[in-house]
Amino acid sequence: MIAQLLNRDFVLGQLAVVRAHLELDPGAFPELLAEIVRTERSETECSSGQRGGVEPPPAERRGGDLPELDDIAFFSRSPLVSLAQSALERYVIDHGLPTEALDPPDLGRRAVPDLPAVADQSLRGVAPLSEPDGRRLFGAFELADVGWVASMIAAGTRVVRGRHPFTPRPAGPRPMANRARVVLVGDWGSGLPRARAVAARMRTVLEDGMSRHLDQHVVHLGDVYYSGWDWEYDQRFLAHWPVATGEAGQVSSWALNGNHDMYSGGDGYFGHLLADPRFAGQEGSSFFSLHNDDWEILGLDTAWDEGGLADPQPAWVGERLAASGRRFVLLSHHQLVSAYQRPSPALGVALGPMRASGRARVWFWGHEHRCMHFRPHGGVAAPRCIGHGGVPSPMWRDHDEPYPAAASYEYRAQRWSGLEPWALFGFAVLDFDGPTIRVRYIDEDGTEHANEELA
Numbered sequence: 091m092i093a094q095l096l097n098r099d100f101v102l103g104q105l106a107v108v109r110a111h112l113e114l115d116p117g118a119f120p121e122l123l124a125e126i127v128r129t130e131r132s133e134t135e136c137s138s139g140q141r142g143g144v145e146p147p148p149a150e151r152r153g154g155d156l157p158e159l160d161d162i163a164f165f166s167r168s169p170l171v172s173l174a175q176s177a178l179e180r181y182v183i184d185h186g187l188p189t190e191a192l193d194p195p196d197l198g199r200r201a202v203p204d205l206p207a208v209a210d211q212s213l214r215g216v217a218p219l220s221e222p223d224g225r226r227l228f229g230a231f232e233l234a235d236v237g238w239v240a241s242m243i244a245a246g247t248r249v250v251r252g253r254h255p256f257t258p259r260p261a262g263p264r265p266m267a268n269r270a271r272v273v274l275v276g277d278w279g280s281g282l283p284r285a286r287a288v289a290a291r292m293r294t295v296l297e298d299g300m301s302r303h304l305d306q307h308v309v310h311l312g313d314v315y316y317s318g319w320d321w322e323y324d325q326r327f328l329a330h331w332p333v334a335t336g337e338a339g340q341v342s343s344w345a346l347n348g349n350h351d352m353y354s355g356g357d358g359y360f361g362h363l364l365a366d367p368r369f370a371g372q373e374g375s376s377f378f379s380l381h382n383d384d385w386e387i388l389g390l391d392t393a394w395d396e397g398g399l400a401d402p403q404p405a406w407v408g409e410r411l412a413a414s415g416r417r418f419v420l421l422s423h424h425q426l427v428s429a430y431q432r433p434s435p436a437l438g439v440a441l442g443p444m445r446a447s448g449r450a451r452v453w454f455w456g457h458e459h460r461c462m463h464f465r466p467h468g469g470v471a472a473p474r475c476i477g478h479g480g481v482p483s484p485m486w487r488d489h490d491e492p493y494p495a496a497a498s499y500e501y502r503a504q505r506w507s508g509l510e511p512w513a514l515f516g517f518a519v520l521d522f523d524g525p526t527i528r529v530r531y532i533d534e535d536g537t538e539h540a541n542e543e544l545a
Contacts, residue, residue: 091282091315092182092189093209093228094216095175098160100228102133105174108243111236122244129170161227162510163208163482165315165459169353170247172316176354177242180321181233188214205283207505207512208482246317246354254356256391256400261378264342264371267305268382268524271295273332274421275517276456277348278479279314281326285480287534288515292332294536295519296341306341307380308333311456311477312348312393312423319354320362333368343368347376347393348423348456356394377403379410384525386416392424397434404440411444418444419520419527420453425475427467429494431458438468445469452527452544454518459483461516461531463499463540472544476518476531485513501531501539 094100105126112123166172182189189211212218216231233239273292278285292308299306314327333341343366351359364374372378376391388410394400399407411418420441425433444450450470456477464473478501485504493500504511516533531540 091209091211091280092179093162093192093212093218094231095178096162096164096209097228098133098164098166100231101164101171101175101178102130104178104231104233104239105130105171107233107236108174108240111240119240119244122240122247125170125247129168132168133166133171159484159510163484165481167349169317170243172350172353173243173246174239175316176246176319176322177239179316180242180319181235181239182213185234185238190214205287207284207510208282210283252355253352253394254360256394257360257375258402259373259375260406261371261373261375264378264380266307266380266382266385266387266522268384268522270305270307270382270522271299272380272387272520272522273306273308273517274311274454274476274520275309275479276311276423276454276477277313277459277481278310278517279322279327279350280480281315281330282480282482284482284515284534285326286330288479288517289330289332291532291534291536292517295532296332300340307344308341309344309389309421310346311421311454311479312346313350313456313477313481314348314358314363315350315481317353318348318351318356318358320358323358323363327363328366331368335368338368338370342371344372344378344389345369346389346421346423347391349393349396352393352396377406381414381416382522384416385419385522385527386410386414387419387421390420390422392422392434392437395436397424398436399440407441407444411447411449415449417449417451420444420450420470422453422455424457425455426453426470426473427464427496428458428475429462429464429497429500452529460513461501462497463542464496465498467496472542474518476516478513478516480515483513485511499540501533503533503537503539 109126112119116123192206192210192212217229273295296306314322333343345363347359364372378389380387390403424437426438427433445468452472453470454474454476458475458477459481460475461478462475467473485502487502489502503514505514514533516531519530521528525545527544529542530538532538
């Protein structure tokens with residue numbers, strides 16, 4: 091990823107250039123012009139935590155209205171902003187603008203000298219500036235073809251309004267061995283060097299399973315950045331996926347739908363990602379099930395209808411619940427519960443019968459870029475957030491600080507870059523052995539920082 095496109099002021103500045111260009115001919119893209127104006131107002135009014143989907147830093151850590159995070163790791167929840175970031179990156183690529191590799195930063199207390207903490211590329215000749223308050227800005231940059239970028243963003247907004255149809259049939263139920271391994275990673279599709287390091291650690295786990303002849307499955311819990319275009323899947327996801335082309339017969343691959351996957355309308359997710367032979371078992375559907383004698387895994391689409399379950403998923407969940415006496419592992423992109431954000435109530439309501447059954451043993455989700463365990467909640471014995479697969483997120487909290495009331499664990503290891511403490515990326519490994527699941531939580535350095543047994 092390019093440093094300038096992870097800087098809030100830079101991205102919004104370019105969006106303002108596009109707006110000014112459109113104002114010269116308001117009839118060209120009137121809906122896009124109106125959406126840019128609404129987005130600029132929204133970005134000005136909302137808090138930093140709402141913008142990036144993370145909690146703001148403690149007041150004593152940062153002065154001013156915006157944390158430094160917005161200057162170096164700006165991941166907005168606005169579809170239009172994400173589409174602008176995608177369009178600007180495509181502009182850089184297609185117009186051959188020169189970039190240069192960023193040197194790994196001074197990591198201070200945690201030395202991992204070969205991996206930049208955030209972006210790994212920078213536009214050549216657009217130097218960062220340091221403000222007195224420590225914010226990092228960038229110098230002048232001029233788009234040579236504003237209309238090209240405007241057209242790309244406009245195309246994206248049109249596609250979103252005419253999003254890919256929801257596939258109403260699930261993938262056929264997939265049998266899974268009683269002794270099996272399932273690897274889970276969330277919000278991994280950034281393509282950053284540290285995300286690729288996570289893929290390498292996942293690969294090590296899979297090769298161990300291959301040597302032991304385990305039945306293995308790898309599941310992505312959604313979000314390929316910035317907007318889920320075909321080329322973003324190619325560059326940030328498929329090129330680095332830990333299951334190699336030609337290994338589909340040894341390890342099955344699965345991918346949930348995320349909000350960023352839908353920002354370009356979902357065509358890239360349904361028509362490109364799921365068309366890759368490694369994901370053939372998903373049969374083009376965004377919801378699926380795996381089962382053995384004791385357990386059933388349900389992969390849910392909570393992004394097509396953001397924060398809810400598009401029909402016929404609620405009825406399908408009920409059918410799976412009635413079909414056997416198995417216990418369930420639920421997988422989704424959006425969260426059931428949160429310590430820092432407000433979950434969508436629609437998701438909990440749609441899964442009411444499942445939660446009331448007492449058979450929802452564990453629920454894993456992404457969306458929030460953290461690794462966090464929650465106490466039993468809403469009929470689910472073990473709710474777990476593992477959205478820390480590949481998006482830089484700050485870790486302001488120290489190890490000895492109390493967990494929020496709803497939480498039983500939060501991974502707080504820090505990787506320092508300059509003055510910023512960053513959370514480590516990671517993933518989860520579920521080893522099924524009859525009625526027992528042993529879960530290991532592994533970070534980008536290969537450290538197993540937590541484990542548990544679910545039975």
